Amino acid sequence: MSDPALRLTGATVGYGDVAIVRDASLTVRRGEAVAVLGSNGSGKTTLMRGVLGLAAVLGGSVEVLGAPVGRPREHGRVGYVPQRHTVSGAMPATVREVVGVGRLPRLGLFGRPVARDRAAVAEAVDAVGLADRLDDPVASLSGGQQRRVLVARALAAEPELLVMDEPTAGVDAASQAALATVLARVSAAGTTLVVVTHETGPLAGVLRRAVVVDSGRLTYDGPLVGAGPAAGPDCHHPDEATAPPVRGYRLDQPRPAPDAARVRDGSR
Numbered sequence: 385m386s387d388p389a390l391r392l393t394g395a396t397v398g399y400g401d402v403a404i405v406r407d408a409s410l411t412v413r414r415g416e417a418v419a420v421l422g423s424n425g426s427g428k429t430t431l432m433r434g435v436l437g438l439a440a441v442l443g444g445s446v447e448v449l450g451a452p453v454g455r456p457r458e459h460g461r462v463g464y465v466p467q468r469h470t471v472s473g474a475m476p477a478t479v480r481e482v483v484g485v486g487r488l489p490r491l492g493l494f495g496r497p498v499a500r501d502r503a504a505v506a507e508a509v510d511a512v513g514l515a516d517r518l519d520d521p522v523a524s525l526s527g528g529q530q531r532r533v534l535v536a537r538a539l540a541a542e543p544e545l546l547v548m549d550e551p552t553a554g555v556d557a558a559s560q561a562a563l564a565t566v567l568a569r570v571s572a573a574g575t576t577l578v579v580v581t582h583e584t585g586p587l588a589g590v591l592r593r594a595v596v597v598d599s600g601r602l603t604y605d606g607p608l609v610g611a612g613p614a615a616g617p618d619c620h621h622p623d624e625a626t627a628p629p630v631r632g633y634r635l636d637q638p639r640p641a642p643d644a645a646r647v648r649d650g651s652r
């Protein structure tokens with residue numbers, strides 16, 4: 385069996401020597417599509433940054449695609465769409481050029497793009513519905529379209545694991561729908577998706593599993609069923625007493641994260 389896409393074992397992640405996420409254990413198999421949920425400041429981004437080698441792993445271990453964190457990304461195997469980013473307005477680059485940057489880790493001998501690389505860039509732009517804007521300056525696109533460019537930039541490397549932080553936040557309905565279609569296609573092709581979000585509604589049908597982060601602890605790991613405010617109350621949680629309500633999603637048949645189990649046992 386192949387290595388999981390992600391394996392965190394008792395991982396503590398933070399900045400400097402300050403721990404933000406503590407004792408997180410989580411395995412994401414290849415091809416899974418996982419939502420990372422939780423309230424503001426709970427540690428979702430920090431958890432993802434730990435997975436990407438951008439925050440310090442202060443304890444335990446983090447393995448990505450079978451290797452200690454930090455290694456696979458160099459080869460374009462892990463894609464990342466960071467939070468709240470649009471492309472700098474001062475950047476004179478075209479859509480093709482920005483997305484082309486995402487392909488750089490995959491370039492072969494002498495770092496020169498070949499036909500396959502150019503095709504991968506065009507396919508990624510097409511996938512996010514911006515084929516007709518390929519040679520437009522990115523600065524001329526809307527904020528939502530710019531976020532789609534950043535998704536395309538991540539897709540251009542044909543990553544095995546795609547980590548996205550709030551990809552639908554502040555994005556118009558048309559861009560959200562386009563993004564959901566892209567992610568469904570990418571997921572069906574076998575790419576592992578880990579998506580930090582406050583709202584699973586736009587990505588309903590793509591994300592099947594939820595992990596909840598609460599005050600730096602993983603407090604839920606289980607199915608994500610249905611989505612959007614119409615799906616029911618804020619949150620059906622395995623442990624309502626310790627879990628924050630997070631609007632707009634519904635969790636069923638919970639399988640508490642190991643950490644949550646310890647909270648209930650009183651072993652901590």
Ligand SMILES: Nc1ncnc2c1ncn2[C@@H]1O[C@H](COP(=O)(O)OP(=O)(O)OP(=O)(O)O)[C@@H](O)[C@H]1O
Pocket residue numbers: 399404422423424425426427428429430431
């Ligand atoms: N670079 C940093 N250095 C030190 N502390 C940080 C840094 N980035 C975030 N933090 C702290 O880590 C905690 C968790 O932040 P994080 O961004 O991981 O939360 P989040 O769950 O992603 O929040 P949101 O939903 O608002 O994006 C916060 O208290 C924040 O102040």
